[in-house]
Amino acid sequence: MLVTGAAGQLGGYLRPALTLAGATVVGLGARPGEGVDAIADITDAPGTLHTIGAARPDAVIHAAAYTDVDGCERNPAMAEAVNAGGARHVAEAAQQAGAYLVAVGTDFVFAGDGGAPYAEGAEPRPISVYGATKLAGERAALAADPGFAVARTAWLYGGAGKHFPRTVLSVLRDRGRMAVVDDEAGSPTFAADLAEALVALVAAGAAGVFHLVNEGRATRHELARAVATGAGLDPIGVEPTTTAAFLATHPLAAKRPGDSTLVNARAAALGIRPRPWRQAVEAYVSRLAVEMGIGPEMRQAKEA
Ligand SMILES: NC(=O)c1ccc[n+]([C@@H]2O[C@H](COP(=O)([O-])OP(=O)(O)OC[C@H]3O[C@@H](n4cnc5c(N)ncnc54)[C@H](OP(=O)(O)O)[C@@H]3O)[C@@H](O)[C@H]2O)c1
Numbered sequence: 001m002l003v004t005g006a007a008g009q010l011g012g013y014l015r016p017a018l019t020l021a022g023a024t025v026v027g028l029g030a031r032p033g034e035g036v037d038a039i040a041d042i043t044d045a046p047g048t049l050h051t052i053g054a055a056r057p058d059a060v061i062h063a064a065a066y067t068d069v070d071g072c073e074r075n076p077a078m079a080e081a082v083n084a085g086g087a088r089h090v091a092e093a094a095q096q097a098g099a100y101l102v103a104v105g106t107d108f109v110f111a112g113d114g115g116a117p118y119a120e121g122a123e124p125r126p127i128s129v130y131g132a133t134k135l136a137g138e139r140a141a142l143a144a145d146p147g148f149a150v151a152r153t154a155w156l157y158g159g160a161g162k163h164f165p166r167t168v169l170s171v172l173r174d175r176g177r178m179a180v181v182d183d184e185a186g187s188p189t190f191a192a193d194l195a196e197a198l199v200a201l202v203a204a205g206a207a208g209v210f211h212l213v214n215e216g217r218a219t220r221h222e223l224a225r226a227v228a229t230g231a232g233l234d235p236i237g238v239e240p241t242t243t244a245a246f247l248a249t250h251p252l253a254a255k256r257p258g259d260s261t262l263v264n265a266r267a268a269a270l271g272i273r274p275r276p277w278r279q280a281v282e283a284y285v286s287r288l289a290v291e292m293g294i295g296p297e298m299r300q301a302k303e304a
Helices: 009-020 045-055 069-074 076-097 129-144 164-175 191-204 220-230 243-249 265-269 277-291 296-303
Strands: 002-004 026-029 059-062 100-106 149-153 178-181 208-211 238-241
Touching: 002 009, 009 026, 009 191, 026 045, 045 076, 059 076, 059 191, 069 076, 069 129, 076 100, 076 129, 100 129, 100 191, 129 149, 129 208, 149 191, 164 178, 164 220, 164 277, 178 220, 178 243, 208 265, 220 238, 220 277
Parallel strands: 002 026, 002 059, 059 100, 100 149, 149 208, 178 238
Antiparallel strands: none
């Protein structure tokens, strides 16, 4: 198995999930790092073709992307090169190596202004450069071989880097309260659950577009409250606000979909059913809180 984006958030969970399933994993990265066995910049077509060909994989999970949504808006050429061109190079290399491919996609291919929850057949209409270039990447992957798959996911969290539950806990730890938008909704997904679902999708070898998210719909505010509760903190510190009020003080370059909730219709038909988002948040956040030193003493101090 070859994994692109091996040093990324999802990549960190893919290696153990694949190893557990009995696979030998080759991790590809743009530079040396944790989990990186082979180096290739996926914007470089010959280098990508050579590196993937040399690994002779049976299957490829393409998890590398330029994931900074606002960065993509400011640098559309780079977004196009990585998310569209890079996906095309990886897919063509997989096709030439005779390998199956799953390219990881995003809920940001949808406008989110009506029609959610979106099943796989819903018409994409991206409203950001990130969404548009990821959609071009999906199409390039399926054009390289119609037997390939795209797995769209959303609102990923987990691992050592920056993600929403970590931000919520650090703000609550440092300030005790925070305002979170309650008019943006989606499908929060634990990266470990996605990795497990991707392993099952690779085993099924199915073709076409799939949605792979923890089940259910959450607003950002509901998610933040669930994170607080999971850490044993009082969720009352998480106050609701609106996107308009948030953007007035924290302007962002890229537009976000209002409600981009996904439904895993095709995966469910294969028996792949990631658990409901609240269960996943509870399981992960109880460990994250300990790791961040948000323990019983802090909870008692808050109660006192
Ligand atoms: N995070 C989310 O909330 C979310 C939501 C929906 C879908 N997704 C999709 O899920 C997948 C995994 O996301 P993630 O959260 O794991 O992202 P991530 O943590 O940002 O990891 C992406 C990886 O891609 C690598 N990469 C970037 N440009 C590259 C290039 N030119 N050549 C080779 N590697 C390159 C990065 O390496 P460097 O760091 O060294 O540049 C990084 O290791 C992506 O396809 C993303 O679009 C993510």
